[in-house]
Every structure is written in C-alpha cells, then in structure tokens.
Amino acid sequence: MEQSRKRKKKKVYTKQITALTILGLLVIFCVFNLIPGSRGAKKPKISLKTVLDGGYMEAYGEYLTERFFFKGAFKGLDFSVKSMFGERESEGIYRGNGQYLLEEIAAPDKSGVEANIRGIEELAGTYYNIPVYVMLVPDAANIQSHKLPAYVTVRDQKRQFKDIRERLGAGITWVEAEKALEKHDDEPIYYRTDKNWTSLGAFYGYEALASAMGLDTAKAPELVPYVVNNDFIGSLSEKSGYGKGDGDSITIYAPKKMKDSVRLIMTNMDTRKKYATLYDSTKLEKEDKYSLFLGGDAGMIDIKTTADTTDRLLIFKDSFANCLIPFLTPYYREIVAVDPALYKGNLQEIMQKAKFTSIVFLYSGNSFVTDKDISRVLGAAVPETAEGTDAGSGAGSEESRTDADAGKSAEGESGESGEETSGPGVYDDSGEVSSDGGDGGGDDEDSQDGDTDDETE
Amino acid sequence: MTFDSTIFLFVFLPVSFILYYVTPAKFKTLTLALVSVLFYAWGGLLHTLILIGAVFLNYAGGMMVERNLKHTKRARNAVMLIAGIDVLLLAVCKWAGQILGMAGGSLGDSRYFLVPLGISFFMLQNISYIIDIYREEITPQRNLVKFSAMIMMYPKITAGPLVSAGEFSGQLEKPKLSLGKCSEGLLFFVRGLSKKVILGNALGMLFDTVIALPDSHMSVVSAWVGSIAFALRIYFTFGGYCDMAEGLSRMLGFTLPENVNYPILSTGIMDFWSRWMATLWKWFCSYVYLPLCGGNPGGAAGFLSLFWTWVIIGLWHGLNGSFVVWGIYFAVLLYLEGFVFGEKLSKLPKVIRWFFTMLLLLVSWVFFFCGSAGEAFSYLRFMLAGGGGGFIDAGAIALLADYGVLLAAGILFATPLMSRAYEWLVHGGKQWQTVVNCVVYVILFVLCVAGIVSGEGSVNLYF
Numbered sequence: 072m073e074q075s076r077k078r079k080k081k082k083v084y085t086k087q088i089t090a091l092t093i094l095g096l097l098v099i100f101c102v103f104n105l106i107p108g109s110r111g112a113k114k115p116k117i118s119l120k121t122v123l124d125g126g127y128m129e130a131y132g133e134y135l136t137e138r139f140f141f142k143g144a145f146k147g148l149d150f151s152v153k154s155m156f157g158e159r160e161s162e163g164i165y166r167g168n169g170q171y172l173l174e175e176i177a178a179p180d181k182s183g184v185e186a187n188i189r190g191i192e193e194l195a196g197t198y199y200n201i202p203v204y205v206m207l208v209p210d211a212a213n214i215q216s217h218k219l220p221a222y223v224t225v226r227d228q229k230r231q232f233k234d235i236r237e238r239l240g241a242g243i244t245w246v247e248a249e250k251a252l253e254k255h256d257d258e259p260i261y262y263r264t265d266k267n268w269t270s271l272g273a274f275y276g277y278e279a280l281a282s283a284m285g286l287d288t289a290k291a292p293e294l295v296p297y298v299v300n301n302d303f304i305g306s307l308s309e310k311s312g313y314g315k316g317d318g319d320s321i322t323i324y325a326p327k328k329m330k331d332s333v334r335l336i337m338t339n340m341d342t343r344k345k346y347a348t349l350y351d352s353t354k355l356e357k358e359d360k361y362s363l364f365l366g367g368d369a370g371m372i373d374i375k376t377t378a379d380t381t382d383r384l385l386i387f388k389d390s391f392a393n394c395l396i397p398f399l400t401p402y403y404r405e406i407v408a409v410d411p412a413l414y415k416g417n418l419q420e421i422m423q424k425a426k427f428t429s430i431v432f433l434y435s436g437n438s439f440v441t442d443k444d445i446s447r448v449l450g451a452a453v454p455e456t457a458e459g460t461d462a463g464s465g466a467g468s469e470e471s472r473t474d475a476d477a478g479k480s481a482e483g484e485s486g487e488s489g490e491e492t493s494g495p496g497v498y499d500d501s502g503e504v505s506s507d508g509g510d511g512g513g514d515d516e517d518s519q520d521g522d523t524d525d526e527t528e
Numbered sequence: 529m530t531f532d533s534t535i536f537l538f539v540f541l542p543v544s545f546i547l548y549y550v551t552p553a554k555f556k557t558l559t560l561a562l563v564s565v566l567f568y569a570w571g572g573l574l575h576t577l578i579l580i581g582a583v584f585l586n587y588a589g590g591m592m593v594e595r596n597l598k599h600t601k602r603a604r605n606a607v608m609l610i611a612g613i614d615v616l617l618l619a620v621c622k623w624a625g626q627i628l629g630m631a632g633g634s635l636g637d638s639r640y641f642l643v644p645l646g647i648s649f650f651m652l653q654n655i656s657y658i659i660d661i662y663r664e665e666i667t668p669q670r671n672l673v674k675f676s677a678m679i680m681m682y683p684k685i686t687a688g689p690l691v692s693a694g695e696f697s698g699q700l701e702k703p704k705l706s707l708g709k710c711s712e713g714l715l716f717f718v719r720g721l722s723k724k725v726i727l728g729n730a731l732g733m734l735f736d737t738v739i740a741l742p743d744s745h746m747s748v749v750s751a752w753v754g755s756i757a758f759a760l761r762i763y764f765t766f767g768g769y770c771d772m773a774e775g776l777s778r779m780l781g782f783t784l785p786e787n788v789n790y791p792i793l794s795t796g797i798m799d800f801w802s803r804w805m806a807t808l809w810k811w812f813c814s815y816v817y818l819p820l821c822g823g824n825p826g827g828a829a830g831f832l833s834l835f836w837t838w839v840i841i842g843l844w845h846g847l848n849g850s851f852v853v854w855g856i857y858f859a860v861l862l863y864l865e866g867f868v869f870g871e872k873l874s875k876l877p878k879v880i881r882w883f884f885t886m887l888l889l890l891v892s893w894v895f896f897f898c899g900s901a902g903e904a905f906s907y908l909r910f911m912l913a914g915g916g917g918g919f920i921d922a923g924a925i926a927l928l929a930d931y932g933v934l935l936a937a938g939i940l941f942a943t944p945l946m947s948r949a950y951e952w953l954v955h956g957g958k959q960w961q962t963v964v965n966c967v968v969y970v971i972l973f974v975l976c977v978a979g980i981v982s983g984e985g986s987v988n989l990y991f
Contacts (some may be wrong), residue, residue, distance in 0.1 A: 224745055
C-alpha cells in the first residue's frame with residue numbers, strides 16, 4: 072500500500088518535472104519571439120473595417136508567424152518530418168525518381184498569355200518582312216513525367232502549348248521543341264537539381280530551331296562536348312529543401328577544330344562590359360553555376376561575331392536560351408538577346424540596334440505562361456502606325472555602322488587581345504576584352520584540362 | 529485564433545494564464561469570461577457582438593423561462609422563441625456566406641460572412657441551457673459573469689465538448705487549481721497539439737495527394753487509402769483539439785467530459801457514436817431524437833425520428849447535400865443495428881463486427897469529405913471498381929511505398945497501444961524515466977512549433 076502510494080507520488084513528480092520543462096521551453100520561445108526573426112515581415116495596418124471583420128487580427132497572426140525567430144530552421148525541421156512521412160513535394164517542386172527534382176507545370180496566367188501573344192502578333196505584323204519564330208521549351212515535368220512520383224499528375228503543358236500555337240497568327244513560325252526533346256526523354260536533357268535544360272537538351276532544341284529557321288547546319292563546325300564542372304547544384308534544390316545529393320555536370324559544346332570557331336565579342340549592355348567569350352568560368356566557383364552561360368541573365372546582351380554572313384538575330388528569351396545561343400553564333404553576324412524581365416527599354420530601342428533578319432522568342436513553358444514582361448516590352452514599343460515603319464529602312468542607317476562595329480569589335484578587339492576567341496572561351500570578373508580575352512582563353516584551357524580530361528568525348 | 533497558431537501559443541496562452549493565476553479567487557471567473565471574449569474577438573469584432581448578444585439573450589431568456597414555469601404554455605412559447613432565435617442565428621452565421629456564394633454575388637466572399645469560430649458548439653450550448661431550465665433540470669444562472677464564463681469558456685468554444693450547464697456550473701463555483709492538475713493539463717495540451725500538428729497535418733497531406741488524383745489514375749487501392757487517410761486525419765485533428773481543450777480546462781481548474789475515445793476500436797455504429805463526438809450525439813439524443821420519438825424508438829415513428837435527427841445533424845455540419853446523405857446513412861445504420869439486426873450482430877465475433885464497422889465508417893467519411901453527393905457517389909464507385917487505375921496501379925503502389933510509414937503510424941497511434949506502451953515505459957517514476965519523458969515532450973513540442981511556424985495544414989475540419 073505504502074509502496075503503491077510512493078510509486079504514484081513519483082509518477083506525479085515525473086509529470087510535474089516534464090510540465091515545468093515544457094513551460095520553461097514555452098517561456099524561452101516567448102522571450103526569443105520578442106526579437107524579430109525576419110526583418111522582411113511587414114506589420115499589418117489597422118483600420119476599423121479590418122478590426123470589425125477580423126482581417127487585421129488574421130494578418131497580425133500571419134505577421135507573428137512570419138517574423139518568428141529561426142523560422143528557417145523550424146521550416147527545415149518541419150520539412151524533414153514531412154519528408155520522413157513520405158511527402159515528395161515542396162514549394163511546387165517534386166522529388167522524382169533518381170533524385171530528380173522537377174518543377175510543377177505552372178498554371179497559365181490567362182490575361183498575361185493573351186497579352187504576350189497579342190504583342191508577338193503585333194510585332195510580326197509591324198515588322199512583317201522579318202520572320203518571327205516562337206520556341207517554347209517544355210519543362211522537365213512535361214518531357215520526363217516518368218521521373219515524377221507515379222501518383223503525381225501535373226498540368227497538361229502539351230495542351231498549353233497547343234493552345235498557344237493555335238492562337239499565334241499564320242505569319243509566326245512555331246518551333247517544335249517538344250517533339251525534338253520527347254525523342255530523347257531518357258537522356259540527361261534537364262539538370263537534376265535545376266529547372267534549366269542541359270547543354271545536351273539545348274543542343275536538341277538548337278537542331279529543332281535550326282531546322283525551322285532553315286539554317287545550313289552542314290556548314291557549321293563539328294561540335295564536341297566538354298564537361299566543365301561536376302558539382303552543379305541547381306536552384307530547385309535550395310528552393311525545395313530536398314537533399315543536394317551528387318552534383319550535376321555542366322557541359323559546353325565547342326568546335327572540334329579551333330580554326331572552325333567564329334570569333335566573337337559579347338557585350339553585356341546593362342554593364343557595358345565586353346567579353347571575348349560566351350562562358351564566364353568565374354561563375355563555376357559560385358553557387359549559380361548555370362550563369363557560366365553568357366555570364367548569367369542580363370537585360371540585353373549583344374554578341375558580334377566574325378561569321379561570314381550579314382544575318383542578324385534578335386532573341387527575346389529567358390534563362391533557357393543562355394545555353395542555346397552559343398550554338399547559333401556561326402550563323403549570325405550579330406545576336407541581340409533581350410530578357411524582358413530585366414530589360415528596361417522598349418522595342419524601338421531594340422530594333423534600332425541593327426537590321427535584324429530573324430526574331431526568335433525562346434522561353435520555357437513555365438516562364439512564358441506566367442510572364443508579364445514580354446507584352447510590356449513589346450507593347451510599349453510597337454509603333455502606333457505600322458505604315459511607314461519599315462524594319463529595313465528603320466534600321467537601315469544603322470547597317471553600315473553595325474557591320475563596321477562588328478568587324479572592328481570581333482576582329483580588331485579580339486585581335487588586340489592576341490588570342491583566338493571561340494565557343495568555349497571563358498572570361499573572369501574583370502571581363503574587359505582588351506586585357507582579359509586572352510586570359511579567358513587560358514581559363515578555358517584550364518577548365519577543359521582540369522575537368523574534362525577523362526570525360527570529354 | 530486556433531490553438532495551433534503562434535498568436536495563441538506564444539501570446540494569448542501565456543498572457544491569459546498569467547492574468548488568470550494572478551487574479552484573486554473571487555475574480556477568476558470574470559477574468560475567464562474576459563479572456564474568452566478576447567479569444568473570440570480575435571476572429572472579428574462583429575462576430576463577437578453576435579456572441580455577446582446571444583449571451584445576453586440566453587441569460588435573460590433563462591430567467592424568463594423560469595418565471596413562466598408555472599404557466600406551461602407560456603414557458604414553452606418562451607423556450608420556442610429563444611431557442612428559435614438561437615437556431616436562426618446559428619443558421620445565418622453558418623449558411624449566409626455559403627448561400628450568398630451560391631447566389632453568385634461577391635458579398636459571400638466578405639469576411640463578415642465567414643463562419644464564426646465555434647458558433648456551432650456555442651449555440652447548441654445555449655439551446656440546451658434554455659431547454660434544461662424548462663425541464664427544471666437546472667436553475668438559471670443569475671450571475672451574468674458566471675453565465676458568460678460558463679457559455680463562452682474559450683477552451684471548449686472551438687470544438688467542444690458540449691458541456692451541460694448542470695455539469696459545469698458546479699465546477700465554476702470553485703475551480704480546482706493545483707500544480708498536479710496544471711501539469712497534467714499542460715501535458716494533455718502538448719499531446720493534443722502533437723496529434724493535430726504532427727499526425728493530423730501529415731495525414732492531410734496524404735489525403736490531399738489522393739484526392740488530387742484524376743479519375744484516370746484512381747484505383748480501388750488509392751481510393752481506400754484516401755478514405756483511410758481522411759478518417760485518421762479527422763481523428764487526429766478533432767481528437768487533438770479535444771485533448772487541447774481538456775488540457776487547457778485542467779490548467780484552468782476544470783474537467784471536461786470525454787468526447788473522443790479511440791473510435792478505431794468501435795465494434796458497432798452505436799459504439800462508434802459513443803466514442804466519437806460523444807457529447808454531440810448525446811446532445812442530439814437528448815434534445816432532438818428522444819423528444820421526437822416520444823419514448824418509442826422502434827417502429828416507423830422511431831425510424832422517422834432518427835431520420836430527421838440525423839438530417840439535422842448533417843445540416844449542422846454544413847449546408848450540403850452530401851452532409852444530408854451522410855446523416856441519412858447513419859440514421860439507417862443505427863436503426864438497422866438497433867432495431868433490426870441487433871441481436872444477430874451481437875452474436876458475431878468481435879473482430880468481424882469491428883471489421884464491418886470500420887468498412888461502413890470509411891464509406892461514411894466519403895460523404896463527409898466530398899463537396900457534393902454526386903462527387904461522393906463517384907468516389908464510392910472508385911472504392912468499388914476503381915477509375916482508370918483499375919484495382920491497383922503504379923500510382924497506388926508508389927503511394928503505399930511513400931506513405932506506408934505514415935499510414936502505419938497513424939493506425940498505431942489511433943489505438944491505445946502506443947499510449948499504454950509509453951505509460952508503461954515512462955511512468956515508473958524513476959529518474960531516467962523522468963528524463964526520457966521530458967525529452968519526448970520537448971521533441972514533440974518543438975516539432976509542433978516547427979509545423980505551426982511553417983504554416984501549412986492548419987485546416988479545421990469541424991468548426
């Protein structure tokens with residue numbers, strides 16, 4: 072009897088100690104929570120209406136949660152628990168088979184898509200003598216849906232593309248990237264941890280684009296892949312929180328024979344810096360290694376080449392185009408790549424840059440259906456009267472200047488650097504052609520030597 | 529404000545308890561009433577005005593009924609009037625937004641038409657208070673502060689349990705505050721919070737995955753997994769809330785009746801309703817079903833009484849055809865079990881009764897989670913014959929492979945096995961057991977905070 076009473080007393084003691092521990096923890100959390108965890112959280116504004124309907128209180132509750140101390144760590148912990156319980160989706164990203172991370176197919180912003188299509192059609196109508204191509208690159212969850220968890224179904228991007236294609240006017244050429252990639256859906260055409268396609272995927276995309284544009288690929292130099300990095304962890308890993316696992320390889324394609332390379336000058340029009348290569352090897356030391364291609368996203372990039380042609384290409388693009396553009400350099404004297412999300416100017420300013428012979432819209436499906444900037448850039452610039460706006464005459468006066476510039480820049484400046492600048496050339500942070508073009512070439516060799524000896528074909 | 533929110537855990541809970549504990553004994557009830565109003569006011573002042581208005585109405589109404597008790601007809605009319613206003617207020621608060629939404633206007637989206645937190649349970653308590661006075665089972669509470677605290681006490685306002693005034697007013701006179709009871713209450717609260725945040729939310733994730741499957745990918749196995757996931761989710765969500773309510777009440781010095789008691793062990797439909805939302809069924813039995821059947825539960829009249837009671841219970845859950853079908857389904861099952869096959873069923877082995885009860889309950893949840901009766905019947909078709917996925921497909925296999933651990937954990941924790949095993953392990957009173965107990969509760973609490981801060985899955989299914 073006595074023993075039983077003692078035992079019961081001990082049980083109560085256990086409960087009390089545990090409760091006091093929890094109480095202590097609660098007090099610690101309360102005290103810590105007085106310190107704002109996130110400066111980004113905005114305190115809601117109070118008004119009679121929001122107090123009456125409870126909107127203020129709800130917003131205040133959300134604000135408290137948002138500024139919770141160590142919120143990131145707590146979210147990480149919760150994520151681990153959910154992953155342990157089998158969750159394979161986080162922030163719109165699925166953890167697929169083979170450690171692949173696949174971004175959900177985005178829901179189209181109907182008015183945005185409509186405005187983009189209208190903008191493209193107006194552009195094609197205004198500059199009717201310049202062929203316009205639209206190439207939407209399917210996202211990984213569309214082409215490699217077999218990598219998604221078997222019970223996951225994503226939005227039908229094929230249908231989205233079909234709708235967009237049907238609504239584009241007859242004067243606009245649709246580039247069938249989807250079919251081109253479907254043929255290679257079991258190859259590494261997308262990065263495992265990034266939303267972008269790999270250089271291999273971009274190569275298949277380039278083939279489809281070249282075919283649609285009628286480019287004479289027979290004249291192009293033979294290309295070989297070089298692996299320049301083996302530990303690329305893409306943005307999807309950080310965004311979703313899913314384990315990084317092994318890194319991806321980044322490959323660049325370069326002419327097999329250096330003599331076949333076209334020389335080029337790439338100008339980042341945002342920073343006005345010029346480079347003698349399309350690849351920024353310094354980015355391989357940083358987190359966003361995909362910025363290797365064209366040095367990352369920029370509002371406008373101007374590439375002048377020594378290609379034996381007077382053709383000039385204008386590309387409206389997102390990051391998917393960055394690793395495809397290098398394939399196009401042998402076919403154009405000049406390529407102007409505009410990223411409407413970053414470009415602050417208007418179409419007239421773009422069209423005055425050169426006498427373009429082709430215009431390409433190159434976007435990933437997810438970017439295009441959620442984009443609001445294409446129509447902004449196009450809409451702001453489409454001349455009010457199409458009559459009298461002749462693409463040729465409009466840019467005609469520029470022709471001799473740009474040709475001369477191209478020649479001077481590509482031959483003269485790179486010549487000054489004393490190095491041949493070709494596809495796989497790389498540059499560093501200083502980026503000036505006159506002093507760094509040569510170094511870039513050197514880096515290129517280093518990177519090829521260092522990273523690719525065993526892996527290049 | 530819900531119990532699983534940062535504002536409740538780290539602001540309201542500490543502040544309200546400090547206020548309650550430092551208040552002298554004779555003012556504790558006033559503090560309790562005031563913090564309960566504050567708790568409710570967090571959902572919107574307009575809703576609080578409705579609540580306070582209803583408190584005054586029923587407070588005055590109770591005394592009016594008592595004054596007229598000698599004149600049966602007048603007393604009955606008074607009850608009809610006050611309970612009628614309560615029902616009307618409940619219907620308006622619960623359905624106005626939905627009706628306006630169905631009418632197509634944007635008014636239905638206004639926050640004013642959101643269902644006020646806990647209104648369903650609050651109004652049922654008011655109605656029972658008035659009827660109990662009419663039945664002379666209780667005398668009206670003459671102290672407005674005590675009446676307000678009794679009706680509005682915040683732990684039980686969100687999800688019950690429904691407590692009769694007779695049961696509660698005695699406790700209110702002298703709350704039993706002690707370190708032991710408070711400790712027990714806090715641990716009860718953490719257990720409830722863990723059920724809701726850790727298991728309830730995770731099972732919600734599985735359920736959402738299944739329900740998102742298109743018809744072409746739905747298999748028999750997936751459909752059953754979805755229904756099991758929902759059943760477990762609602763158990764951990766609602767059961768968790770009831771535990772939290774019980775824990776908070778104990779910390780305030782009160783004890784609430786048991787509302788959820790391992791419904792997974794039910795071996796019959798009646799048994800289920802004595803284990804799941806027991807106080808709700810008891811309420812409807814006492815104030816709707818028994819008065820309707822007039823002491824004759826068998827026969828056609830008895831069935832009709834059961835039928836209408838369950839139609840009302842269905843509508844109490846929401847203005848939706850599937851809830852009505854859900855109610856009728858239970859009316860039929862209860863009648864068949866109680867008056868047609870009762871004796872035969874009781875002779876069957878317990879395990880067989882349990883199996884068929886679970887089967888019938890899993891079917892019943894389909895009407896609960898589907899948006900309409902049509903959708904519910906489509907889903908039942910999947911459970912019987914499957915959709916495009918046949919009996920089992922790769923999706924179903926992957927579902928089981930990914931979420932098998934969660935399902936197993938859900939089933940295991942829904943039984944008393946884990947709880948008893950834990951009690952056996954930890955509560956011997958030895959020092960190491962105290963340490964283990966502390967560590968386990970700290971881990972649970974931190975995981976709950978992580979779930980709350982990440983802000984996902986705080987869906988309330990019942991209120």
